[in-house]
Amino acid sequence: MEWSDEQRSLVEAVRDFCRREVGTREQRQNLTNGGREPHSPELYRRMADLGWLGLSLPEEFDGGGAGMTELCLFLEETARAMAPIGGFTTSIIVAATYQRFGTPAQKKLILSGVARGVIEAVAMSEPEAGSDVANLSCRAERRDDGYVVNGQKTWCSNAHLAEHILLVARTSGRAGDHHGLTMFLVPATAPGLTVSGIDTMGGREVNDLYFTDCVLPADAVVGEVDNGWRQLMAGLNMERLILASIMLGTAQRAFDDVVEYVKNRRQFRRPIGSFQVIRHRLADLATEIECARLLVYDTAAAVDRSPDTMLPRESSMAKLKATETARRVALDAMQMMGGYGYTTEFDMERLVRSSIVSTVYGGASEIQREIIAKTYGLSDRML
Structure with a gap:
């Protein structure tokens, strides 16, 4: 994928910030009450000051005016870093609803609030x-x-x-x-x-x-x-891409962590990453992650080209592929790490938990498959 200079700069800035602020397990534990809170108000305020929370919101509401692609890049990077900003997902989804359907007063209240760090549900x-x-x-x-x-x-x-x-x-x-x-x-x-x-x-x-x-x-x-049903449907492109981007970052983090582990963990007098069975499993996982990434960003680009066009097939495919890939990567990585993958000493057990539930919320994988099938004219009404 080819990114613009502005997009590359965004990724580098977010990656550098996360490396400094949440780059170690100790830093993340301190920000999250020992890992028990998925959201850090302190870190969230700092991101708001940098203008990232309003990245995709209109400039008139203190936003950055960026598109879906930039939002996906931000979400992938923060998820990869395990940055504890759990309140952002619902906030940006809610903001998009008000942007489409809210009154001027509602837009000012909600969109400007999200940009400065207010959480919405x-x-x-x-x-x-x-x-x-x-x-x-x-x-x-x-x-x-x-x-x-x-x-x-x-x-x-x-x-x-x-x-x-x-x-x-x-x-x-x-x-x-x-x-x-x-x-x-x-x-x-x-x-x-x-x-x-x-x-x-x-x-x-x-x-x-x-x-x-x-x-x-x-x-x-x-x-x-x-008319709330139609309004809900209008926001599904964004919601599914947001969840897909987060799980794309989660999958990449699980992959990065297990690769580092197998390079250093020795059994039978050699690194376990040197065994063919491990190498091939990781090659398969890397390929699946890249397939998910291409699908997510191809769909994000389609949204940017036509923000008001419904993309039920593409957005459901992106959500399905990214979440199922994250689950597979995290579970396989846990197994390759053996007992250590199950301990709270390592981050893998948290990556497993977050990836498993991602196939349930925001429309379960079974629902995504139903939606995709219907776009091909396949349904139980054929009986």
Whole structure:
């Protein structure tokens, strides 16, 4: 792939910053409460000061005005460095939604906030509605000059860190209908909203949200009432590429770490990397990573050429390939490292955990395969 001078400079700057700030395990442990917190406010503020958090946002909202390709480069490099900026993913996805559908006041509030380091979250999944988004039942009922929200959301990433939550709730119809969903801007401190953390192997990342007679003003609506489904679909290119880029960086980090390990680990009086079975496994993994990289950046370039064009096949392929590749690389790397790959002394066990869950969130691998198949005219309706 050929990068412009500006793109190469961005990569070099991010790589140099990460090398200095999070280049050692000790530095990352100090920033994350011993590895228990996936987000470091301190590091995040420094990146905001450098203008990187608003990299892809419009200049009028204190952003850098860059494209999808530059955002993917930033995400790949920070993931490769294991930089603890877990709040960025949801924030930039939410910002893109407001950029498309928000009012001028909403855009200024959210986009400018993200650029200076404010964290945003999105509440979509429910206990009975994960991959089946149309089955949402959390309801926002019109009352007087506003709305009253009741229901539960789950798996809400970064809600405990966020200043606002982009809520997707049902305003008409019944569970199962695509029509009748609406987006709302909800302050994280809104009366009637309770945020409760869910313990996971990755630390404090996701939350349950409980809405009990939570009152929202009419101007909390983001976009059009009852048209939230179309608005959700409009953001899938970006969401899938963001997740793919992060896992591309994760796969590369796992590969880099295991290569370094097998060059130095000796068994039977020789480095284990000298054994053909190890060399060939690593050659296969390197090839898979490069295939994923080409797919991610080819899709990112297509988005930059036509930002409003839906690319369900390409974006789903990128997310599927990158996440499945990251999982394979991390698991194979753990095995090649033997027992050390399983200990918390090394980073590999964390790379394994993050890569495995990546095939679930943001649309599981099975969902991505369904979407890809449908673009070829293949579905169960053929029966």
